[in-house]
Amino acid sequence: VLAFKLGEIDYIEGLPSKTELATEGNVSITQTDAPNTILALFYNHQHELLGSKEFRQALSYATPDLSGTPSRSVIPSTSWAYNENAKQYTPNPEKAQEMLEKSEVESPSITLSVFPEYLLQAETIAAAWRELGVEVNVQVVRFFPPDYEVLLGVQEIPSDPDQYQLWHSTQEQTNITHYNNQKIDKLLEEGRTLQLKEERIEVYREFQRYIMEDNPAHFLVHPTVYRISRT
Numbered sequence: 001v002l003a004f005k006l007g008e009i010d011y012i013e014g015l016p017s018k019t020e021l022a023t024e025g026n027v028s029i030t031q032t033d034a035p036n037t038i039l040a041l042f043y044n045h046q047h048e049l050l051g052s053k054e055f056r057q058a059l060s061y062a063t064p065d066l067s068g069t070p071s072r073s074v075i076p077s078t079s080w081a082y083n084e085n086a087k088q089y090t091p092n093p094e095k096a097q098e099m100l101e102k103s104e105v106e107s108p109s110i111t112l113s114v115f116p117e118y119l120l121q122a123e124t125i126a127a128a129w130r131e132l133g134v135e136v137n138v139q140v141v142r143f144f145p146p147d148y149e150v151l152l153g154v155q156e157i158p159s160d161p162d163q164y165q166l167w168h169s170t171q172e173q174t175n176i177t178h179y180n181n182q183k184i185d186k187l188l189e190e191g192r193t194l195q196l197k198e199e200r201i202e203v204y205r206e207f208q209r210y211i212m213e214d215n216p217a218h219f220l221v222h223p224t225v226y227r228i229s230r231t
Contacts, residue, residue: 010230028231033069033222035078036159039118041125041218042151045178049110050149053214054103059150060089060218061096062132066121068221074163074211075204076222080197081161083205087212096132109135113145114152121220122152144176151176154223161204164188167211179216 003009041063043050050056072088075081100108112129114122119140126136145151155166165171168188169180187207194200 012228026231028229030227030229031224033224035076035222036157037154037223037225038071038076038157039066039068039121039152039154039220039223041220042148042153042155042177043216043218044147044149044151045180045216047110047149049105049108052103052105054099055105055108056215056218057089058096058099058103058132059129059134060215061092061099062128062134063089063125063218063220064091064128066124066221068224071219071222073208073219074167074217075161075208076157079159079161081201081204081208083208086205086208087215089215089218091128093132100132100134107135108133109137111137111139111149112152113139113141113148113150116140116142118152118154118223125152155217161200161207162188162191163207164192167216177216179214181210181214181216183210184214 041059043056043059045051071077072090073082073086075083077084110129112122112126119138122138126138129136139145141148144153157163165174167175167179167181167184169175169182169185184207187203187210191200191203191207194203
C-alpha cells in the first residue's frame with residue numbers, strides 16, 4: 001500500500017478491503033471473488049469444548065450467512081472432485097439448539113479470534129452464537145494464534161483435491177485445527193497413491209463425506225478481494 005502511495009507500483013491485487021486508497025484520485029477499483037480461498041471458522045480440537053462434534057455442529061448451524069459467494073464444503077464446488085451430497089451446514093437455529101443440547105455442554109464460553117479485516121463478520125457470527133446461549137469473546141489478532149479456540153480466517157485451497165497437508169494428523173505445521181481422524185488419514189493417503197481421475201474422485205468424495213460430518217471447520221464464503229490500479 002505504501003509503495004502504491006509513493007508511486008513505486010501502479011496496482012495492487014488481492015486486497016481484502018478497499019483501504020484508504022479508494023478515496024484517492026485517478027484510481028480504478030475492481031472486485032472479484034477468490035475461488036481458491038475460503039473464509040472459514042476453524043475449530044481447535046485441542047480445546048475441551050471444541051473436541052465435541054455436537055458442539056461444533058451447534059456452532060456451525062447457528063452461524064448466519066455472510067456476504068460473498070457461498071462455499072460450504074472443504075472442496076470448492078468448482079472442483080471436479082466436489083461432492084454435492086456431502087453434509088452442509090446452512091443456518092438452522094432449531095438444529096443448532098438441538099445439537100447444543102446433545103453436546104451436554106453447560107454454560108459454554110469461547111473466544112473467537114479474528115484478523116482485523118474480518119472483524120465485522122466475526123461480530124455478526126458472535127451475535128448469532130450469543131442467541132444460542134454461548135458466551136463469546138471476540139479477540140482481534142495480528143498473527144496466527146497457535147492456542148486459539150475458534151479462528152475466523154482464510155485458507156488457501158489447492159486446485160488439486162489433495163488436502164493432505166491441511167487435514168492429515170501428522171501435519172503439525174499446516175493442520176491448524178489439530179484434527180486427528182484415522183479414516184480421514186487413510187483416505188488422504190490413498191488419494192496420493194492413485195493416478196486415474198476416476199479412482200481419485202471416489203476417494204475424495206468419500207473424504208468430503210466423512211470430514212463434513214465431523215465438522216473440524218465451518219466453511220463460509222469465497223471472500224471478495226479488490227484490485228486497485230492507477231487510471
